[in-house]
Amino acid sequence: MTPSASALRLDTAAQDLLFRQAHSTHAFTGEPVTDETVRAVYDLVKYGPTAFNQQPLRVVLIRSPEARRKLVGHMARGNREKTARAPLTAVLAGDRDFHTELPAQFPALPEAATRFYADPGVRERSALFNGGLQVAYFIMGIRAAGLAAGPMSGFDAAGINKEFFAEGAHFVLAVVNIGRPAEDVRHSRGPRLDFQQVFSTA
């Protein structure tokens, strides 16, 4: 165990499951991912914090061959085959109209929604950032379920939005393949920035 691993309260098996031994995955076994598992993931990660308790994340689970065929057509070339073969693929989107739910979701400050009505650009940024928080919690939840996630940003966003979110208030944030990893297919991990490259003190 490294000194930093033992300095944390989270046990090392959980550290490995969520972060240290987890990898973005490109090839999966054929084992299906059930709706029950996805519900269990959401029932955990829905508690992750966001600004004003806003919850812009929306998820489309791709179950039909027709929807998968359409989605694959909007993916970047390098993401097509793995998306065609994944046991489950989720299209994660942000809802620009999250502010209409704020009075119910953040009763502590009923006026929180008012700041979002005037400016669609503020809503867009908020849904992008807080949707990002929720995408990260969702990825952690997939790993918490003992599954592997293959999150992707290489796709034609306008095409996906037109195909799956034609009503206009939702916009794609990420596409995530989900399943049990095929054991022997794993890309090497890219380097991470050092502590002193990221942190400074004031």
Next chain:
Amino acid sequence: MTPSASALRLDTAAQDLLFRQAHSTHAFTGEPVTDETVRAVYDLVKYGPTAFNQQPLRVVLIRSPEARRKLVGHMARGNREKTARAPLTAVLAGDRDFHTELPAQFPALPEAATRFYADPGVRERSALFNGGLQVAYFIMGIRAAGLAAGPMSGFDAAGINKEFFAEGAHFVLAVVNIGRPAEDVRHSRGPRLDFQQVFSTA
């Protein structure tokens, strides 16, 4: 244990520590948070996945009374006292120039950086979204260390950017108070959306 908790591989103690029993915290004990602890947190959460392995997150740890005084002056009224009293406060920012690091961070696709050079708006959105992923991982890491996080979005962003990021490439994403929670001070948790409000099937 709920059925959804037992459906996950992550043990329930870890589920509680990171999600179910964790709360955004507004009052802390006086116990300090050392740089060693922050290093241990980063050494875990740096492995969280992002698009093209970009790492836009930058963190300023507020240690001096002078920096804290300046920061508090930019916080929204309701966030001032708790920020003044927190054992440690971190200003989390995104780096708009993350793309200059991509050739080193994502050697699998050396041309990944090229798409970011042309359009500052694309960089801004990418730093906001992927910085959001990294903010979420950081919050999980604080909890993994057995500490509580008090993430805040109520502040004068332009004021903080001018004060702490005058060089222009960094922009504040969130301000997070960190410490051991004072046991008896806890806001009630806001409601979360139901599974069927968030998920659909195609």
